[in-house]
Amino acid sequence: MRFVLASASPARLSVLRSAGIDPLVKVSGVDEDAVTASLTDPAPAELVTALAQAKAEAVAAELTGSEPDAVIVGCDSMLLMAGGEIVGKPGTPEVAAQRWAQNSGTSGELLTGHAVLRLRDGAVTDRTAGHLSTTVRFGAPTEAEIDAYVATGEPLHVAGGFTLEGFGGWFIEGVDGDPSSVLGISLPLTRRLLSDLGLTITHLWNHPTR
Template sequence: MRLVLASASPARLSVLRAAGIEPVVRVSGVDEDAVAAALVDPKPAEVVTALAVAKAEAVLPLVATEFPDSVVIGCDSMLLTADGTLEGKPGTVEAARDRWRRMAGTSGTLLTGHCLLRLRGGEVVGRAAGSEQTTIRFGRPSEEDLEAYLATGEPLQVAGAFTLDGLGGWFVDGIDGDPSSVIGISLPLTRGLLAEVGVAVSTLW
């Protein structure tokens, strides 16, 4: 049985590899803004879960043919800041700079949503979805360090404009919760969802 990761995230791939799984990567190409905009008055956790579901389902037509006996996982993460704003990828230096100036010295909640689809004979025979939250305590980078960090491009394409496992780790004072969730894919949540669809995590090693 293969695990199919519906994500282009190198961080998620790295977490799975370090945990003994060599996934097949199939990028979903989902329009995240469109999926989120279609939700009616959602709670923050519902947004990341809906995005994870959309990503897993988007790769199904291809995966069902390529890997008819497999598990597909879609993931999404967003940061709920202290002022109640739900932040995805900033996309630009200006947006990332503004976010860091607002969240430096504060705490935020990193929300990670996952969706698992179990395929057998090319058909979905099980599905499970859920979310995880972890508190992030942000440090206060100097202006010089912040500008240098922005210039690397790293914070532009990651949820909340920071990483835990990259350069952004210098500016995180601590976390309360699951570190793998902050990196992008929660191993405890994934293990639980796998159990829901009848798959032992050890069968994927």
């Protein structure tokens, strides 16, 4: 049975590999704006879960012939800022700098949604999904530090405009909750969802080197 990660995120891939899983990576190509527009006034948790489900379903449709026996994990993360705004990737330096200025010295809730699909004989036989929230406590970088961080390009393409494991880690004071979710994929949530489908994570680990 193949473990398939429906994401292009290098951070998610790194977390899984470090935790004993070497997944097949398949990028969904889902139009996130279209999925969001299809929902009627979704709660933040509903939104990230729906996006994760859409990504997993899209990859499942591509794999029914090539990987008939697989488990597919879709992920999405967004930041619920102190002011109540839910945001994803900044996309531009201007937006990234603005968000860091807003978040400076505050806390935000990183919402992580995961969806897990089970493929048997090329057909989806089981589905489950869930979400969790992790509190991120932001430091108070100077304007010059924010400008230097934005200039690295790192915050432009990550949820909330920050990373924990990269340059952004210098400006994160702490995390209350699951740190792996801040890196992109929650190991505890993924394990629980796999268990819902009757799968044991230890059976999916790579064989350790002896």
